Amino acid sequence: MSHTTMPAGTTPSSAVPDRAELQLISARRGRLLFTAATILLLAVLALQVLEASGVTAIGLVSWRPLLFAYILWAVALCAAQILIRGEDGQRAAFVLPAVLFTVAMVVFPTVFGLYIAFTDWNLSAAAGRRFNGLDNLRTLFADVYFWNALLNMVYYVAAVLVQYAIAFGLALLLNAEIRARKFFRVAFLLPLMLSPVAVSWMIGKSLMEYRFGPAATLARHLGWDNPAFFSTPWLARTSIIAMDAWVSIPFMMILLLAGLQALPAEVKEAAKVDGASGWQSFKEITFPLMLPVSMTVVILRIIFQLKLADIVINVTAGGPGGATDTVSSFIFREYRDRSNVGYGTMLAEFYLVVIIIFVALILKGASRWMQRSN
């Protein structure tokens, strides 16, 4: 429909359309655009559903048209916002792409995942997907290996505190007046850059190798006759924790170092003048001042640690007897080796709920603690 500029106002003298009127026209266009895009999206969706259920046969091989329709719709939505709401729309257009992207990529899979979680679906079985209610949940509660993996996560998360202590020590060292600081900083940072998969081989499978690995040789020299790093449950767990620490300590160290460097110099000077010893000034001044940074670092690391999987998958595959299994690596094997999609997804969704509760409690506890200590 073509809209010639009609003087809508009561003043007939103004032949040129004024701002408000232009705004009105572009708003109308915006609405039209958005409606058209929505209708298109819904039409494509309807077609695809019909096609998938076998009612029509236009030869759609995949759901890809829906993806394109969604992208088109998202673009139309942004454009319509600008046309309808002017400056406000321009502001909204900054955040909209990220929101639309994240919603499309997260919300659908999560909802769909919830559905899968309540089905009995094994990719290698002939029978397809079958709704089986709470069976998966029941299996989960009886699954000793899953609870074992969850218990392992407790150890892995607890190990973050040890990593934190080491990282803090290293940050203090780097913050001291030393030569070649740049060299040490780069050297300390390097493990963070390496892929956990490569680290799995470099350390787990060659350095710690029983026969020829230098770590094993060193251990023999130190008097340990049988340096099999992955033989007993605790030993294997410690080895995995050590490898993970090697990769992730630099992350904590860098953040803590930045925190140390941001500390006001006067505070430390004052402590020095007062004759505080190194340990005293650390305990009374540096550590309390570093609490906020420490909190952030530890919480971030815990969140990342909850996803730990790569090293375990590649070095021990959960062994011996599930002693090093993380929840993620356990579910990975459930998918990969047993093709047990329905049950694996139930485990994942259950784990997600556990994580959300756990992280929410930590965040709450941390903020309360910070308030009290202030």
Next chain:
Amino acid sequence: MASIPYAPAGDEGRTNLWSRRPRFMTPSLLIYAALILWAFISLFPIYWTITTSFKTAVNVTQGHLIPFVDFTPDWKGWRSLGLSPDTISAPSTVRDEFVRRFFNSIVASAGASFLAVVIGSLAAYGLSRFSYKFLWMRNKDISFFFLSQLILPPVVLAMPFLVLYKHLMLLDTLVGLILVYTLMVLPIVIWIMRDQFDTIPLELEQAALVDGCSIWGAFLRIVLPIALPGMVAAFILSVILCWNEYFFAALLTSSNAKTLPVMVASQTGSQGINWWSMAAIATAAIMPLVLVGIFLERYIVKGLTAGAVK
């Protein structure tokens, strides 16, 4: 300020230093000992991997460590990859495979990082400057919505993505991988960039707006150039994360879009004595990032510390 009372201050400083030195001798020695010990711990595995790629079976079993002293370097490991000087010009299926994986890794990580930095920076700028209200969600809630994606473990998304991608025909494609990786690094990019934009004074854009720039014009012409170092930092950090990603790559790719970590992992699976070729692959896989770490350390530190340290 320092010019007039220079002499006394310097004097004082020197006496201070002299009187301190004996007392400080042992602690500083200890500090250096600890530093060197940790530098050794950090670097030895890398050194070990690189040197092992030049070893032969005898050197591995006898635990030789130092090239030219303990053992004569040999191209054996690199030859099996088709990357040694004598095989580099000859056709090699292993090398073709490796180059393809390497290229896939580059495309996936650079593409995802680019996409994430673009939409992440836009969102971060919006969240840093304007106040939104969408249903019950205000800026704080929207930021939390983005950041909360960090908590989501890959296992939760993996299976639904597998099914979704199968229906969208995105399985085993680089586009599919790029989309997942973008989702993975987007929260981190938004976090870094919001911190960057917060440090840029508002007055700059206000002046531009007064001069007749539109909101987007002010953003593109004034703010973006200032925020560029932050964007580079976010980009590099994203590339590192995507380059090392294994979980999604292992599940969502099979032959066409397989990335380097998946290749490395599939090689390690065969528990053989073939250490030199494993070491060569591992070396080739970590080298790009070791170089990035050495030369772009400043940006990595900048990216890591943005937002976390106030």
